Amino acid sequence: MNRLTGQELRIASVIALGGLMAVLDTTIVAVALPRFMTTFSASLTTIQWIATAYALGMVAAMPLAATFAQRWGARRVYLAALLVFAVTSAAAGAAGDLGWLIAARAVQGLAGGLINPLGMTIGFGAVAPERRSRMTTITGLPLLIGPILGPMLGGLLLENLSWRALFFITVPPALLGVAGVLRWVPVDTPSAERAPIDFAGGLLLVPGVVAVAYGFSEETVGMDVRAVIVAAGLALMAVFLRRSWHHHAPLLNVRLLRDRTFGRNAAILVLYAGPYFGSMLLMPAYIQVMRGDSAMISALMMVPSTIGMGLTIQFAARVLERFGPRIVVGTGLSLAIISTALTILVLTPDTPYAVLAILGVLQGAGTGAIMLPTIVSAGRHLNGPDLASGSAILPLSSTIASAVGTAVVSGVFTGLIAAATAGQGLAALSGPAADSVLTGQIVDAYRLTLVGVLAVMVIALVVRLRTSPAPTPEPTTVRSAA
Template sequence: MNRLTAQELRIAAVIALGGLMAVLDTTIVAVALPRFMTTFSASLTTIQWVATAYALAMVAAMPLAATMAQRWGTRRVYLVALLVFAAASAAAGAAGDLGWLIAARAVQGLAGGLINPLGMTIGFGTVDPARRSRMTTITGLPLLVGPILGPVLGGFLLDSLSWRALFFITVPPALLAVVGVLRWIPADAPSAERSPIDLLGGLLLVPGVVAVAYGFSEEALGWGARVAIVVAGSALMAVFTRRSWHHRAPLLNVRLLRDRTFGRNTAVLVLYAAPYFGSMLLMPAYVQVIRGDSPMVSALLSVPGALGMGITIQFAARVLERFGPRIVVGTGLSLAIIATGMTMFVLAPDTPYPVLAILGVFQGAGTGAIMMPTIVSAGRNLHGSDLASGSAILPLASTIASAVGTAVVSAVFTGLIAAATGGRGLAALSDPSASTGLAEELVSSYRVTLVGVLAVMVIALVVRLKTRPAPVASAAEPTTVRSAA
């Protein structure tokens, strides 16, 4: 039988709870930025660091997860990350000034960046490779649902309580996860090989990924500065990759990307995450600018997608075991492509929201059959230190892809809007009456942007269909990708 045992279900629930807290905090503050501007009498450029500090710190911590787990034990580091996250959440909620809040958010991000890679390592290490899809049915749900539910929960807390509740709300669940770790997750010993920490690798990779993420996501910078930051960050990452390819104990084992199963699935993950997460900004702009409705309406319109994902994930594990990733992920990509194409086809200034909600369900269902099965497929033959590195590479690649996708989609969409409005752009249309005569042009800009989104999704489908499944290696005989040197 491939079902999880009661003990494995408890471990999966603990990992999911910790992961949900980390993912929610990436989006829960988005709706509160205007409130922060009023509360702290600061500009949007400054206030944006409440979100940016968390995101950049999270990206910076992800590459360190594998090395920290190897040296001090996965359970121990995971436990410390949860405790630090809870303390930083409390500090953010109690912040007396903006500097305090931003600093607390940065610490939150550092802890949050460790939680999901380490949780994936624990979850995959708990079960044999054949049942990893079952484990991911539970542990992977927050990674997909969290970004969508964050704005909804944030809007509710902001309207019902105060901005401080956005941070206090994560403290009890984080502490509950700590109790679960202490009670149900067995301690693991640090690696017997105490290899020196790859400090030079860290000095290359961490600033590199932070620079790339910052350059793509920081819209307050001019295009020249953004390009320069991205190029510098990419250069650092390229030097890290070249150096790590032949290093005996690199910070991350990038040689895993040479493995057919891991490399191709990582490519599919990146090629879907970039357009999918990038296109998330389009619907709120459509609802709030073109339709003139409230942010809560746009947040509620994301709920059907979350439901679609949640339902699909519950079935994806069983179907993945029976039919394999090529059919499951290929079907998910086809469904997502059809839903995106139908959205582009039916979109109009007065498209009924129930129609968009139904398409959102299908988009979410497709995503549920793509993201988690792809991650499971990528890690199916990883064990030991390779599993730790793979568990860090996958979320890191997805996070960077999301930042790149959001920046590109935003640039294309705002450029088309500027052309349609004679250079005024979205900012000039904050008054709904200003967009009344331009509704068709704005919707056309949305449609054209979706053409690019669809194109990248089709590429992901082609890569998935051309990837043949590899046999599953047993835990007793792990597949380790070694250097060619």
């Protein structure tokens, strides 16, 4: 009864295609940084801006998605974002020098940052609230598998073609998405209010989120400088939140966070996204540095998690409709906690990859039951302008949580390794002093880092279980009730 119609499936497919391109480009260049250093004769500090410019462009654009959608219509802005993404992808692939490439990536990031929030707005607006879980099963999948597929695809393209293929590869799908939008996505009507754009809010929020994301993710500057940048960003965001809470037409309707359903689910999303995406950097380090295996094996070990997600997502929508988010997300968090705890228990310098693959499937299954159902639960009862704001708040908060989680996990792991190796770090494994005892100490650092990840996941489970079950509210808007 709640299945998507043929038209709704076509809309979902177009949105998923655009979303996959935007998310893939966040990680597809990770494996190519050494190649870029050789090609452009530049240091890693400079080359990292190929990835950083795209990431900062994304977080800068996300807060603007809701205002753009209300003022010009979600379909029109989404179409423009896809076109800009296609053009800048081609420009990056054709770059003749490093400055050109970094500039193209920055503009590409601005377009990519609009694609997923606007896609969520279009997808949720295209179906009745009770079928939004079915829509998200398709449209939200790129958010989960994109970060995993990016390095794998990047490695294959780099090995068989050239670094330019990393950018040209997204041009045809983006243009296909443009054609799909023109053919299948209905024209929407911009908000009748036409409230003035909250430029003051933008001048507070956009630099704030960029500063926080940069401070937590950029490792080429000193810790003292990063701390100042993060503090300044948090201060700007705090002023934005205080101002927007009382503003009649804010850039983002942050009053949604006081709604129990939206606020609780947003908190769960942040609490899980931070440690989950942060811990993704640990397995490649374990495989390539501690065990000395290839990057391809490291990429292949990401596949089991993707399989687990795919298996869960196939029936997540139906289970969510029948049992509700408390049971579904609670079960997903339990699976993620169990897989993390088992990894801590079984991890050694030579744990069989088959065992780690099984745990990866379990982790992926848990993630599939957490992320998409949480997004659906947060936005199921939103409509109109509040849907646009909610569609921007969720990916923005998840992106910031991922940046923070990655920085914290990396910092804890690095600190524990430094303590175990008398300051030598992972380089100690390649020297003459490397032995089984030292390797074991570094694996212990990995396990201790996962203990912190596990603790945050347990907090997320407590937040989910403390939310008493409630009937799905009738479609309404927080704004009108305020």
